[in-house]
Amino acid sequence: MASTPPKHLDPAQSYASDEALFIMQIYEPPMAYHYLKRPYELIPGALSRAPDVAYLNASGEEISDEADEPAYTRYTLHLRDDLHFQPHPAFAQDKDAKPLYFFDTEEEGTAYRQPSDFPETGDRPLVANDYVYAIKRLADPANASPMLGFMSQYILGMEAFSELVREQPKQEWLDLNDFQMDGLKVLDDDSFTITIKGRYPQFLFWLAMPFFSPVPPEVDRFYSNPGFADKNLTLDWWPVGSGPFMMVKNDPNSEIVLERNPNYREEFFPTEGAPGDREAGYLDDAGKPIPFVDRATYRMEKSGLSLWTKFMQGYYDRSGETHAHTTGVFDQVFVVGPDGVEMSEEMMTHDITMSPDVKPGIYYYGFNMRDPVVGGYTEDKRKLRQALQIAFQTEEYLNVFYKGNGIAAQSPIPPGIPGHLEGKEGINPYVYDWVDGEARRKSLDYARQLLVEAGYPNGRDALTGKPLKLFIDVQSQAINSTSMSWIDRVFSEVGVQIEFRPADWNRTREKLLTGNTQIYSSGWLADYPDPENFLFLLYGPESPLLCECDGANNSNYANDEYDAMFRRMRVLPPGPERDALIADMVDLARRDAVWLYAFYPKEIYLNNSWVHNNKRHGISKATLKYTRIDTDLRPEMQKLWNKPVTWPIYGGLLLLAGLAVPGILAYRRRQRETVGR
Incomplete structure (x- = not known):
């Protein structure tokens, strides 16, 4: 059930949770997550075991795990031996074992508009090269993958591979098997290696994302048939995987239908989970074969x-x-x-x-740290932002507009992610006090005092006497007049004026990319359960103004101390040293008051x-x-x-009968009078 259809179902191009809802039922990335355990636990997906990890020096020789700065990290991935693609015409072959449906002209494929139109299908086991080929597709500029920029920073040779492919003459289909990427190597049908630059432990989480789903070359070639793209006969419309389900219908204005993949491997419901799962009934099906359903229909x-x-x-x-x-x-x-x-x-x-x-995510209003009014790193600027943080009554906002269905954020790291702390040790001491066993927002009088110290007594510039007027950029479809009025009112209580600048997403994003905001609305949902995935939102090089890219640091926060700790934290394994760095980074972000307010979203699903x-x-x-x-x-x-409501029918019949009786009696009376004459 959805209000809008997915835009992309090609794992190389998709980067939206509503698209992953379909993709992740059809494909099997190398890694996966345990369904029940919390905290979130990474487990092998299509792999027979967790990847073997080796650290290499600049010459490609293995070095000890304790080496601080390896030149490379090599992951060796071993596939399960029971992976099999779904039936699909891309695998169909003639008696000479040649593909049945690889065409040279558009006319040859005129009769086909969707995979079910093809009379013959085939299948085959999944092999290591299917994963390698999929990673090469991430690097192919023709696919416009949102992961190319990020992954090319890590996977060895990806950037050079991308440039090599870009230089090739334009053709109907480019077989990426003809080109080598330095960081990829097929060892045999069941194993391959990925080599990345330096050390990046979080790479294992990326292996559980849809981008690393296997794509067989035959499927890539099949969908490159002449004329297929014009009728949406593409991988972006009709995915092909080895997962538990396959797509049998894709009507964007009606419904999407998934059916059980008859070739799916043997798998069973988990036999262990988080504390309380057994009492809640989540282990009632422990050990039973899955999937349980044969067909799932998603209607628009x-x-x-x-x-x-x-x-x-x-x-x-x-x-x-x-x-x-x-x-x-x-x-x-x-x-x-x-x-x-x-x-x-x-x-x-x-x-x-x-x-x-409670989603592992955060919604917030952020300050542009380059703005001459609310930006900057001097003590008066910090106090101005802290005063505004206190004035924004997040708890009241959640109660009014979300019925209390959210949690006021104390940190950039949400619940369920390592580094999130509860209780007294987890509060933001610049905005809250710990009183009687709970966090209590500091008073408005304290906020007014901070404004005085920041140079804005009663909300007016101490030098010019002009009122402090702030501008908030919001997406027009994400806010209404009631919430804008509420925000205007709470800031007026400390003498600050607010003007909203609503715009569509494209215009808002343009302003963020060019730094032309003062205060802006944003949010982030976890890609993977690691604090790095949230702390990078404040990493200096992620500023769109510095990376000249679609960076995530929309506040343009630039703190050398924070950035140095972030670079160190992202390569450390879990442990006390990493935990201490994370706590220090959170404290820096709190002190600098980079975000105006934030909350962790809660949503409720009914069954x-x-x-x-x-x-x-x-x-x-x-x-x-x-x-x-x-x-x-x-x-x-x-x-x-849905029992039929029959009383209106019977009532109508009685009413008609009631109206008919006088007419019948009058007719009979006239008949008798006629006979008498």
Whole structure:
């Protein structure tokens, strides 16, 4: 259930969570995540075991693990021996073992518009070169992969490979097997190596992302047939993988349908999980073969009300994300009590279950540290930003606009990610005090005093007397007049004026890239469960003004001490030394007050009573295979909840009868009178 169709289903091009919802059911990257364990645990996916890691010097010779600065790190990946691609016409062969559907002219493929139009399919086992070929596709400029810039900083020879491919004459299909990348080597059908520059332990997390999903050369060649792109017969529309499901229908204005891949390997539901999982019923299916479902249908619903109505009628198994600020639905579903959000009485009668989810992400308003008013690193500038942080009553904002369904952020690192601290040791001491066992926001009087010390008594410049007026850039579709009025009001309480500058995403992004903002809205959801994935949002070289790229440091924060610690932290293995660096970096960001306010988003998913195994996974989208449906209960409840309402029909018939009787009596009376005459 979604309101917009996915834009990209090619793993080389996709970088959106709604697209990963489909991609990760179809493909198997080398690494994966344990479905139940928390904290998030990385496990082998398509691999038979975790990669072997070796550190190399500049000559390519192995050195000890303790070496501070290896020139390279080599990962050796060993595949499982039971991986098999789904049936697909790209693998179909004639009697001479030649591809059936590799065409030279557009006319040869005129009859085909989707994979099901091809009368013959084939399949084959997955081999190491399928992964190597997929990484080469990341480097091919023709694919415009969002990962090229980042991964070329790490994978040895990727940048040179990209330039080599770019220089090739334009042709219908370029076989990337003809070109070598220094950092990639196929050892045999079941193993290959990836060599990266230096040391980067987080690379293992990247191996669990969709970008590293295998793409067989035959599939790349098949979709390069003349004329196929014009009718969306492409990998970006029709993915081909070895995962538990395969796509059998892709109608962007109607529905997307996945069916069980008949060639999927043997896999079983986890037999262990996080504390409390057994009591919650998440281990009821422990050890059973998966996937449980044979078919999954995702319908495109333009209207949230329509989606909700069908869910309540039992025609959808899950509600999708129920955002607290979708007030109409939220008020019908939940009540906010002293213990937080609870199911309403109506939902309880439907036996609907609730799956709350604190996402590993953060939403925030950030200061542009290069702005002459709110930017800068002097003590008066810090106090100005700290005063504004205190004035923004995040808790009230969440209660008013999110029904309390969010957590005021104390750190750039959200819950569930190493480096996030709870309790007294985790509070931001520049904005909060620890009082009676809880964090309490500092008073507005204290904020006003900070404004005085910053040179803005009563919200006016002490030198010119002019009022302090700040500008906030927001995406027009992400804010409404009510929330803007609320923000304007809370800042007016400390004498500060606010002017909003709403614009569409493209215009807002342009302003961020050029540094033409003062305060801006933004957010980030974890790609992988490591603090580096959040702390890099404040890393100096990630500033769009410095990297001349789509950098993530939209605040243009530049602190040499922070940057040095970040470079050290990102290459350290987990342990006390890394933890101490992370804590110091968080303290620096708090002291410099880089973000105006932030919160960790919470969302709630609802499931009808026949849906089992609903535990949310904040990182991985490869969870459909664990879902179990009681197919006997579903039609029973649909029938119960959708009984035909017959009383209007019977009432109408009675009304018609009532109207007809006087006419019939009058007709008979006239007939008798006629006979009498």
